[in-house]
Amino acid sequence: MAVTHLNPASLHRSPVYAAGAVGSGTRTVYVGGQNGTDAAGAIEGDLVTQTEQALRNVLAVLAEAGATQREVVRLAIYVKDGADIQEGFGAAQEVWGNYAVPLTVVVVAGLARPEAVVEIEAVAVLD
Numbered sequence: 001m002a003v004t005h006l007n008p009a010s011l012h013r014s015p016v017y018a019a020g021a022v023g024s025g026t027r028t029v030y031v032g033g034q035n036g037t038d039a040a041g042a043i044e045g046d047l048v049t050q051t052e053q054a055l056r057n058v059l060a061v062l063a064e065a066g067a068t069q070r071e072v073v074r075l076a077i078y079v080k081d082g083a084d085i086q087e088g089f090g091a092a093q094e095v096w097g098n099y100a101v102p103l104t105v106v107v108v109a110g111l112a113r114p115e116a117v118v119e120i121e122a123v124a125v126l127d
Helices: 047-064 085-096
Strands: 003-006 020-023 028-034 072-080 103-108 118-125
Touching: 020 047, 028 047, 047 072, 047 085, 047 118, 072 085
Parallel strands: 072 103
Antiparallel strands: 003 020, 020 028, 028 118, 072 118
């Protein structure tokens, strides 16, 4: 099985990180944890702003693989302790839309980048 790493041009790039991967034999897309990082690598704003950007990043990786929200079979959302999760859900609705998906939300002490308050990963299965 060959693996294709995905790094959409609209996302901040790192030489040691792939935003997602597609396995040619499985047709499964794995989107690595996305923060509210913009194309320049900056993370700004509150949970609402960061959730919207993180989901736009997830959608960009999915699009690079030829997928949309419809193919997502799982989302995992990591939220920094103290953030209002309900605000995050509201922001998610704005960007994600009405696409039901199995979801896990985990409250964590912190994320790899201190200014990040949310990280979102996804798994999608292509037809």
